[in-house]
Amino acid sequence: MQFIEEYTAEIEYEISQLKTPKTPTQLYDPIRYFIDLGGKRIRPILTLLGGEMFGLHKKQTIKAALAIEIFHNFTLLHDDIMDQAPLRRNKTTVHKKWNLNTAILSGDVLLVNAYQLLQQQQGNIRELLFLFNKTAVEVCEGQQIDLNFESQNNITIQEYEEMIRLKTSVLLACALEMSAIIAQTNQQNRQHIANFGLNIGLAFQIMDDILDLYADPTKFGKQIGGDIIANKKTMLHLLAIQQANNLQKQKLETIKHEKNKKTKITQTKMLFDQLNIKELATQKVNTYFEIAQQEIKEIDVSQKNKEKLIKLSYFLLDRQS
Amino acid sequence: MQFIEEYTAEIEYEISQLKTPKTPTQLYDPIRYFIDLGGKRIRPILTLLGGEMFGLHKKQTIKAALAIEIFHNFTLLHDDIMDQAPLRRNKTTVHKKWNLNTAILSGDVLLVNAYQLLQQQQGNIRELLFLFNKTAVEVCEGQQIDLNFESQNNITIQEYEEMIRLKTSVLLACALEMSAIIAQTNQQNRQHIANFGLNIGLAFQIMDDILDLYADPTKFGKQIGGDIIANKKTMLHLLAIQQANNLQKQKLETIKHEKNKKTKITQTKMLFDQLNIKELATQKVNTYFEIAQQEIKEIDVSQKNKEKLIKLSYFLLDRQS
Numbered sequence: 001m002q003f004i005e006e007y008t009a010e011i012e013y014e015i016s017q018l019k020t021p022k023t024p025t026q027l028y029d030p031i032r033y034f035i036d037l038g039g040k041r042i043r044p045i046l047t048l049l050g051g052e053m054f055g056l057h058k059k060q061t062i063k064a065a066l067a068i069e070i071f072h073n074f075t076l077l078h079d080d081i082m083d084q085a086p087l088r089r090n091k092t093t094v095h096k097k098w099n100l101n102t103a104i105l106s107g108d109v110l111l112v113n114a115y116q117l118l119q120q121q122q123g124n125i126r127e128l129l130f131l132f133n134k135t136a137v138e139v140c141e142g143q144q145i146d147l148n149f150e151s152q153n154n155i156t157i158q159e160y161e162e163m164i165r166l167k168t169s170v171l172l173a174c175a176l177e178m179s180a181i182i183a184q185t186n187q188q189n190r191q192h193i194a195n196f197g198l199n200i201g202l203a204f205q206i207m208d209d210i211l212d213l214y215a216d217p218t219k220f221g222k223q224i225g226g227d228i229i230a231n232k233k234t235m236l237h238l239l240a241i242q243q244a245n246n247l248q249k250q251k252l253e254t255i256k257h258e259k260n261k262k263t264k265i266t267q268t269k270m271l272f273d274q275l276n277i278k279e280l281a282t283q284k285v286n287t288y289f290e291i292a293q294q295e296i297k298e299i300d301v302s303q304k305n306k307e308k309l310i311k312l313s314y315f316l317l318d319r320q321s
Numbered sequence: 322m323q324f325i326e327e328y329t330a331e332i333e334y335e336i337s338q339l340k341t342p343k344t345p346t347q348l349y350d351p352i353r354y355f356i357d358l359g360g361k362r363i364r365p366i367l368t369l370l371g372g373e374m375f376g377l378h379k380k381q382t383i384k385a386a387l388a389i390e391i392f393h394n395f396t397l398l399h400d401d402i403m404d405q406a407p408l409r410r411n412k413t414t415v416h417k418k419w420n421l422n423t424a425i426l427s428g429d430v431l432l433v434n435a436y437q438l439l440q441q442q443q444g445n446i447r448e449l450l451f452l453f454n455k456t457a458v459e460v461c462e463g464q465q466i467d468l469n470f471e472s473q474n475n476i477t478i479q480e481y482e483e484m485i486r487l488k489t490s491v492l493l494a495c496a497l498e499m500s501a502i503i504a505q506t507n508q509q510n511r512q513h514i515a516n517f518g519l520n521i522g523l524a525f526q527i528m529d530d531i532l533d534l535y536a537d538p539t540k541f542g543k544q545i546g547g548d549i550i551a552n553k554k555t556m557l558h559l560l561a562i563q564q565a566n567n568l569q570k571q572k573l574e575t576i577k578h579e580k581n582k583k584t585k586i587t588q589t590k591m592l593f594d595q596l597n598i599k600e601l602a603t604q605k606v607n608t609y610f611e612i613a614q615q616e617i618k619e620i621d622v623s624q625k626n627k628e629k630l631i632k633l634s635y636f637l638l639d640r641q642s
Contacts, residue, residue, distance in 0.1 A: 027465040078429060082422040101403040104425060105465055108399060111432060112457040119450045129440045129450070136433040144348040144426055 011041040030094045030106040037089045043175040044069040050179030053305045064178045067117035074110035123182035135174040142167025149233050157238050169201025192298045199292035200313050203285045209234040210281050219320040225265035231256050236277050243275040332362040351415045351427040358410045364496040365390040371500030374626045385499045388438035395431035444503040456495040463488025478559050490522025513619045520613035521634050524606045530555040531602050540641040546586035552577050557598050564596040
């Protein structure tokens with residue numbers, strides 16, 4: 001969609017204009033490297049679009065938008081260490097390209113940088129800070145719960161949804177709610193836009209799980225079936241366990257130890273297809289997406305003002321990567 | 322000194338009252354463990370005393386004081402990872418007792434917790450946040466420069482002083498300057514109290530280097546000569562290199578590889594004594610200490626109001642541990 005590309009380009013430009021000191025180079029080179037890796041820049045776009053919906057110019061919300069994006073980059077940088085990830089957006093991760101200490105410390109500085117941007121945002125700074133802090137803690141809690149899942153069995157779908165709510169959705173909600181705080185709109189509007197973001201976030205994250213296996217390989221940026229190879233407990237996996245009979249459960253357990261990647265993916269997919277997993281997961285996506293649409297409907301501004309945000313939400317769900 | 326013990330106890334109590342959620346336990350158990358390890362609690366005491374000097378009750382500065390202390394704990398927790406330290410205050414460090422990921426993530430949450438406390442501080446929150454952010458970045462820069470020193474030769478005394486200014490002194494200055502912001506005192510007073518803190522910090526840190534070798538072993542909490550064994554480039558080491566002739570420089574280089582710890586310490590100390598290092602370092606301490614006293618003298622409040630802060634500064638310099 002044309003307007004999304006324009007907004008992305010604008011955020012890219014703003015990020016390119018962020019000042020990073022020259023020294024110590026061991027600290028600022030990785031920061032510059034990491035924030036220039038790009039990405040969808042969804043979160044800051046949400047803040048800008050939220051602000052415009054409430055009648056603000058982009059200039060009036062840009063600092064908060066950048067604060068959210070830099071915070072998101074901080075979480076990615078530290079998550080890459082914890083996940084021992086070699087690549088981020090097809091480039092070497094900071095802890096691999098430099099080292100562990102540099103990755104920890106440059107992540108710490110990115111977090112403070114986010115607060116520096118927030119400090120420059122006009123509006124009720126105490127309220128913005130309260131929301132930002134609360135969200136930041138929740139995102140860390142979500143990451144911890146996700147780490148716990150690696151060694152935890154019998155994760156319920158409810159627990160999984162709580163994890164993605166914390167790890168992903170609250171930040172999208174925060175990106176939008178900040179625009180409501182800056183616009184000084186009423187409490188109802190603020191709650192509705194936050195809920196819109198939260199439910200889009202849940203739909204988005206479950207869609208991510210679906211795409212990992214069912215995306216169009218010619219359009220998908222990563223390897224298809226990566227989650228299966230890594231034995232990740234995704235929504236697809238949890239739904240499969242929920243639906244499976246004892247024999248199928250045993251089969252799922254056996255496949256986990258399959259060494260041949262292609263066989264592992266094919267066999268899992270066959271089982272998922274028997275159990276109707278893609279459809280069940282898609283139903284979940286649709287449910288959250290519909291709640292989100294209901295929430296934005298309730299916001300007390302003109303339909304015209306909501307258009308871009310609604311279009312963006314459809315774009316996020318229709319994606320193939 | 323009686324009043325210092327009272328203030329320390331008060332800070333300990335306030336920290337014990339800080340709410341930490343129960344779950345995820347993997348995140349909050351290490352946080353609780355770490356902040357309960359204790360310590361001198363110098364930084365928050367500085368904020369309380371600064372506030373009182375400007376006529377504020379402790380209640381009026383306690384949130385900022387706690388924010389500083391929690392931020393300090395965040396830096397210690399992450400520094401312990403980077404230094405691969407097994408012990409902190411004679412207890413197992415978080416990354417050893419739990420693991421790397423837990424240490425990174427609980428440190429991250431501590432940093433956000435510091436901002437949560439700051440958010441609750443009365444006063445000009447935007448100014449407080451600006452100072453806090455600036456200081457936080459400087460502390461991280463100081464840590465990076467310190468890490469660089471490990472593999473760097475020919476460090477100048479000026480570079481070393483810049484490192485300790487960033488890593489240690491600016492936080493002491495910030496602790497005091499925040500009290501000036503909260504009290505809404507004039508710009509001159511604010512600058513003087515910040516400079517007082519900065520110079521006390523420099524004196525304090527060089528004193529730390531001296532104590533590592535010259536403390537009374539019956540009163541010193543750690544092993545005497547630990548810096549020498551670790552070949553740390555302390556102020557003593559840098560002064561020795563500055564003062565040494567070529568033969569003595571060679572000797573210093575040779576001692577670095579000595580395996581016997583006792584011999585290593587004794588031989589280094591002999592050389593330091595020949596070069597008058599203890600006196601030279603003490604002169605530096607005294608110079609910064611005197612500047613600090615000059616700065617506090619300039620503050621436009623009654624002498625009586627300055628008493629506790631001056632006493633604390635003497636206490637910090639007279640210590641044996």
